[in-house]
Amino acid sequence: MLPPKSAPPVWLPWLSRLVLRLGVGRSTALLTLLAWAGAVALSQLAITLIGQGDRWLAALFSSICCLVITPVLGFACMRLVSHLDLEHGHMRRLATRDGLTGVYNRRHFLDLLEREWSRAQRYDTAAAMLLLDVDHFKNINDQFGHLCGDAMLKAVAEALLDILRQPDVLARFGGEEFIVFLPQTDPLGAIDVAERMRDCIERLSLDWEGKSVSVTISVGVAAMRPEHVTVDHLIHDADVALYAAKAAGRNCVRAGDGLFAGKPSYQRT
Numbered sequence: 727m728l729p730p731k732s733a734p735p736v737w738l739p740w741l742s743r744l745v746l747r748l749g750v751g752r753s754t755a756l757l758t759l760l761a762w763a764g765a766v767a768l769s770q771l772a773i774t775l776i777g778q779g780d781r782w783l784a785a786l787f788s789s790i791c792c793l794v795i796t797p798v799l800g801f802a803c804m805r806l807v808s809h810l811d812l813e814h815g816h817m818r819r820l821a822t823r824d825g826l827t828g829v830y831n832r833r834h835f836l837d838l839l840e841r842e843w844s845r846a847q848r849y850d851t852a853a854a855m856l857l858l859d860v861d862h863f864k865n866i867n868d869q870f871g872h873l874c875g876d877a878m879l880k881a882v883a884e885a886l887l888d889i890l891r892q893p894d895v896l897a898r899f900g901g902e903e904f905i906v907f908l909p910q911t912d913p914l915g916a917i918d919v920a921e922r923m924r925d926c927i928e929r930l931s932l933d934w935e936g937k938s939v940s941v942t943i944s945v946g947v948a949a950m951r952p953e954h955v956t957v958d959h960l961i962h963d964a965d966v967a968l969y970a971a972k973a974a975g976r977n978c979v980r981a982g983d984g985l986f987a988g989k990p991s992y993q994r995t
């Protein structure tokens with residue numbers, strides 16, 4: 727039987743909140759200052775208590791308090807604060823990232839999207855959404871095993887990240903489905919990105935137990951339009967376009983109706 731886990735000290739949550747609020751540098755400085763103030767108070771106490779009897783002993787004790795206790799406590803504070811900061815980073819990562827691929831998870835993507843959406847609407851800038859689905863992914867699991875499927879999803883996510891610009895947001899939307907928000911991107915630009923992604927994944931090859939495994943993706947493209955009242959409308963348009971890409975035989979890009987304001991939907995030849 728495992729020994730019962732001891733409860734964390736009561737001051738730890740308080741310290742954790744302090745590090746979150748002030749950051750590593752400022753909380754280390756504050757704690758070191760407190761340690762120094764404690765050491766000075768201790769040395770004053772020593773001078774008062776021992777000072778009348780032995781002045782040398784009092785001077786030695788107060789020097790030890792100031793010269794030894796302050797750096798030791800300061801160093802300990804720095805270690806503790808860095809450790810708490812690492813832990814916060816780890817927790818943040820768990821809350822916002824997909825555990826397998828490392829890209830954003832669906833929930834965090836939707837949070838980010840709300841922010842990006844209001845910014846695009848406020849400044850009246852173009853924006854687009856891509857919904858990508860790995861074709862016949864079940865076959866990869868069935869033929870090469872689930873671990874190979876996992877490795878393939880990681881490779882796909884990495885390849886997609888390589889294509890995107892810094893402000894673009896990529897997330898794993900579901901099992902073998904990814905979603906991308908492209909701020910300040912017009913419809914033609916979005917289709918260009920989608921086509922480059924499709925082409926890159928088609929050329930991607932995973933070496934698995936001596937065999938070369940490859941997949942293709944279908945991509946649905948939707949552009950932000952005045953009729954879109956919420957982000958859900960944009961996602962819905964991308965979903966409809968993705969469905970069209972699947973219906974057209976997969977490994978292709980399709981754009982939502984109305985993307986070109988009257989012009990026919992994009993077709994890959």
Ligand SMILES: Nc1nc2c(ncn2[C@@H]2O[C@H](COP(=O)(O)OP(=O)(O)OP(=O)(O)O)[C@@H](O)[C@H]2O)c(=O)[nH]1
Binds near residue numbers: 862864871873879
């Ligand atoms: N290895 C692995 N497989 C997953 C993961 N998430 C979902 N899948 C699998 O992805 C497969 C998706 O299958 P389907 O929804 O039938 O779609 P598909 O085979 O890709 O076919 P189309 O989408 O129609 O082209 C299922 O077999 C799921 O088990 C995952 O994290 N790892």
